[in-house]
Amino acid sequence: MSTTPPARPSGGTSYEEVQDSAEFADLRRRFRRFVFPLTGLFLAWYFLYVILSAYAPDFMSTKVFGNVNIGIIFGLLQFVSTFAITMIYARWADREFDPTADRLRDHIESGEVR
Numbered sequence: 001m002s003t004t005p006p007a008r009p010s011g012g013t014s015y016e017e018v019q020d021s022a023e024f025a026d027l028r029r030r031f032r033r034f035v036f037p038l039t040g041l042f043l044a045w046y047f048l049y050v051i052l053s054a055y056a057p058d059f060m061s062t063k064v065f066g067n068v069n070i071g072i073i074f075g076l077l078q079f080v081s082t083f084a085i086t087m088i089y090a091r092w093a094d095r096e097f098d099p100t101a102d103r104l105r106d107h108i109e110s111g112e113v114r
Contacts, residue, residue, distance in 0.1 A: 018108055027100045034092055042085055049074050 018024050052060055053071060060071035 015108065018104055021104075021107075023100065023107075024104060027097070027104065030100075031097060034096075035089075038085060038089070042081060045081060046078065049078060 052074070060069065060074070062070045064070060064073060
């Protein structure tokens with residue numbers, strides 16, 4: 001049995017033509033090269049927090065000043081890192097991703113596909 005997908009018939013929709021275009025492939029590649037590492041970094045940071053909370057309670061309960069301990073600081077830094085990642089992504093998308101996506105949309109709407 002063949003594992004290759006059947007070829008698309010010629011005259012596919014403009015969406016299929018755009019999806020097969022080099023410009024769309026480049027857009028998807030750039031998106032993945034930015035988002036996947038950033039997601040991995042955030043997940044590693046989050047799981048470090050969870051693992052330390054579960055397996056290093058003495059470390060996490062170490063007081064830094066007053067009643068503020070390392071666990072509270074790490075927990076608050078989770079929020080800070082989430083907002084930072086959102087801001088970084090929004091700036092990257094405005095600068096790198098959105099202009100190409102807009103060009104692709106224009107190609108679809110005008111019927112011009114590369």
